[in-house]
Amino acid sequence: MTDTVVIAEISKGKVSPTTNELISAANILGTDCTLVIPCTDSSLADQASNISGVAKIIAAKSSVFTNYDASGWAQALDSVAPQGIIVTAASAQSKDLAARIAARRNVSVVQDVISIDGTTLSTPIYSGKAIENVAINGNVVVSIRPNVFPGVSNDGSCDIQVIDASGDLSTAVKELVERASTRLDVSEANIIISGGRGMGSPDNFSHLEEIADTLGAAVGASRAAVDTWDDIPHSMQVGQTGKTVNPNLYIAVGISGAIQHLAGMRSSKYIVAINKDADAPIFQYADYGIVSTWEEALPVLSSALSNMLS
Amino acid sequence: MVKIAVLVKQVPDTNSKIQISNDRVDLSSVKMVMSPYDEFAVENALLHREAVGGTVTAITVGGNSADKVLKDAKAIGVDEIVRLDCTEYMDSNAFQTVISGVISQDGYEVVYCGKSSADTGSGSTGPGVAEKLGWASVSNVTDIQFTDGMTVTVPTEGGNAIINVSAPLVVSCDKGSIKVRKPNVKGIMMAKRAQVDVKSLNPNPSNVTVVSQTMPAEKPAGKKFEGGQSAETVVQLLREEANII
Numbered sequence: 305m306t307d308t309v310v311i312a313e314i315s316k317g318k319v320s321p322t323t324n325e326l327i328s329a330a331n332i333l334g335t336d337c338t339l340v341i342p343c344t345d346s347s348l349a350d351q352a353s354n355i356s357g358v359a360k361i362i363a364a365k366s367s368v369f370t371n372y373d374a375s376g377w378a379q380a381l382d383s384v385a386p387q388g389i390i391v392t393a394a395s396a397q398s399k400d401l402a403a404r405i406a407a408r409r410n411v412s413v414v415q416d417v418i419s420i421d422g423t424t425l426s427t428p429i430y431s432g433k434a435i436e437n438v439a440i441n442g443n444v445v446v447s448i449r450p451n452v453f454p455g456v457s458n459d460g461s462c463d464i465q466v467i468d469a470s471g472d473l474s475t476a477v478k479e480l481v482e483r484a485s486t487r488l489d490v491s492e493a494n495i496i497i498s499g500g501r502g503m504g505s506p507d508n509f510s511h512l513e514e515i516a517d518t519l520g521a522a523v524g525a526s527r528a529a530v531d532t533w534d535d536i537p538h539s540m541q542v543g544q545t546g547k548t549v550n551p552n553l554y555i556a557v558g559i560s561g562a563i564q565h566l567a568g569m570r571s572s573k574y575i576v577a578i579n580k581d582a583d584a585p586i587f588q589y590a591d592y593g594i595v596s597t598w599e600e601a602l603p604v605l606s607s608a609l610s611n612m613l614s
Numbered sequence: 615m616v617k618i619a620v621l622v623k624q625v626p627d628t629n630s631k632i633q634i635s636n637d638r639v640d641l642s643s644v645k646m647v648m649s650p651y652d653e654f655a656v657e658n659a660l661l662h663r664e665a666v667g668g669t670v671t672a673i674t675v676g677g678n679s680a681d682k683v684l685k686d687a688k689a690i691g692v693d694e695i696v697r698l699d700c701t702e703y704m705d706s707n708a709f710q711t712v713i714s715g716v717i718s719q720d721g722y723e724v725v726y727c728g729k730s731s732a733d734t735g736s737g738s739t740g741p742g743v744a745e746k747l748g749w750a751s752v753s754n755v756t757d758i759q760f761t762d763g764m765t766v767t768v769p770t771e772g773g774n775a776i777i778n779v780s781a782p783l784v785v786s787c788d789k790g791s792i793k794v795r796k797p798n799v800k801g802i803m804m805a806k807r808a809q810v811d812v813k814s815l816n817p818n819p820s821n822v823t824v825v826s827q828t829m830p831a832e833k834p835a836g837k838k839f840e841g842g843q844s845a846e847t848v849v850q851l852l853r854e855e856a857n858i859i
């Protein structure tokens with residue numbers, strides 16, 4: 305079996321739990337998993353020392369990891385990562401990195417993998433309307449869709465080797481603009497509540513925000529909402545020309561379920577739909593459908609959630 | 615004067631129904647269109663040309679039928695259209711090798727593409743081609759300014775990064791605030807007459823091969839409730855049945 309290398313997923317200055325899922329996937333693909341943690345300060349890697357399923361942990365330390373620079377990151381990680389099948393998360397940034405590392409090593413990349421059977425990998429194509437099963441031969445770079453593979457536990461112990469990695473920056477960050485709202489972005493959240501044209505006005509999104517705050521969720525939107533109302537930014541859009549999300553729970557409110565919206569959220573673990581039209585296509589994909597106006601359903605939802613979670 | 619290439623791809627209209635026959639997606643009866651993000655790539659390439667002067671060449675890979683996507687690009691203003699003639703499957707490495715070969719041979723300085731194509735959704739081409747060329751790349755770009763050099767906006771975890779970039783460079787484009795221009799009658803007429811520069815290819819063998827294409831597993835039918843009060847029941851189910859809250 306081939307050796308494997310997992311590039312840790314970093315989120316908010318921490319090793320994200322997605323990394324545990326990547327290690328599970330790597331251990332199906334091969335053996336002797338090396339976890340590589342990109343960091344500017346090796347203390348970041350310490351929290352991963354009890355992660356199980358790894359043979360070796362490398363803290364790849366470099367100032368190049370301060371901000372994302374595709375070329376510099378690929379160079380630095382390539383310099384410290386051993387040979388083998390490389391596994392990353394299928395987040396927007398890590399898919400980009402996966403492609404660069406693959407090209408750098410003159411191998412192919414298979415993105416967005418949702419299942420592994422021996423050397424056959426499955427990935428969604430046509431926005432999840434079909435699945436492609438590919439056979440890999442030799443080393444490749446694989447990105448794994450989050451929330452699909454179970455994560456390894458945190459009851460191991462592994463020494464961390466710190467290696468200075470070097471890479472040349474090819475772009476320069478001029479300015480970082482913080483999001484005005486402190487709410488999670490849809491691409492980062494485990495729970496998303498989205499509103500569509502059926503919300504009637506952008507002001508009514510405050511009802512979604514209230515529930516989002518109770519749940520620690522992000523607020524998303526359909527394209528119709530984004531296109532109709534200036535106050536709903538494109539960064540909230542879920543779907544074909546918005547973000548592809550894969551949360552544990554997706555709540556669609558006043559969204560009809562157009563094929564391009566489904567493209568962005570149909571692989572969510574659980575889908576709840578609130579729509580006043582019993583025939584809305586979204587109900588075909590909903591685990592739990594509520595045929596009602598949001599005016600009627602959201603207050604009930606909100607108080608039931610508050611009661612349960614308080 | 616900058617020599618710009620924009621990579622465009624033909625994909626099924628996002629409304630189309632995908633069907634499988636003989637373990638492969640059957641595209642024989644679907645309408646093919648330019649992949650949505652490629653439209654933003656073309657627009658950004660044209661804006662770049664308008665800002666600093668130069669030429670824009672649209673490049674696609676495919677058989678005869680792929681000429682349509684080039685003509686669509688021509689109709690809205692690209693200068694040249696090039697098709698790399700190939701209908702066989704290439705894995706990402708073989709594909710990027712072919713593209714980067716043409717980019718360096720023909721002396722392009724900036725390459726635009728969509729952040730991912732609507733068929734594979736991979737998003738590997740932009741960064742992969744850049745790596746093979748030894749160029750910088752920026753992906754998921756939502757906004758570009760051409761005053762005072764070139765700066766791009768890309769989303770980050772907490773907001774956005776405004777990044778200074780310079781050629782040689784690959785830019786993978788997301789939807790941003792720009793509006794994509796529509797062709798006018800003159801553009802469409804010109805595109806009809808335009809000559810596609812067809813180049814033959816001899817790709818490397820692929821190490822990743824397609825075994826089959828299948829329909830996704832059917833999700834079991836969900837539960838549907840009438841009336842807003844049922845939201846309470848649903849919250850209970852989310853805890854007790856789904857175990858997610």
Ligand SMILES: Cc1cc2nc3c(=O)[nH]c(=O)nc-3n(C[C@H](O)[C@H](O)[C@H](O)COP(=O)(O)OP(=O)(O)OC[C@H]3O[C@@H](n4cnc5c(N)ncnc54)[C@H](O)[C@@H]3O)c2cc1C
Nearest residue numbers: 500501502526527528543544545546558560565580597598
């Ligand atoms: C190339 C392309 C790309 C696209 N990309 C995307 C994309 O990324 N994301 C996306 O979302 N769309 C996308 N679309 C658009 C898509 O086709 C739909 O137009 C859009 O998703 C519809 O949004 P909606 O469901 O909010 O609106 P509608 O389809 O108008 O649905 C509104 C729903 O709200 C319900 N409703 C109304 N009032 C109430 C109420 N008081 N309470 C409860 N329910 C109510 C109605 O019954 C209806 O079902 C794309 C289209 C194209 C052609």
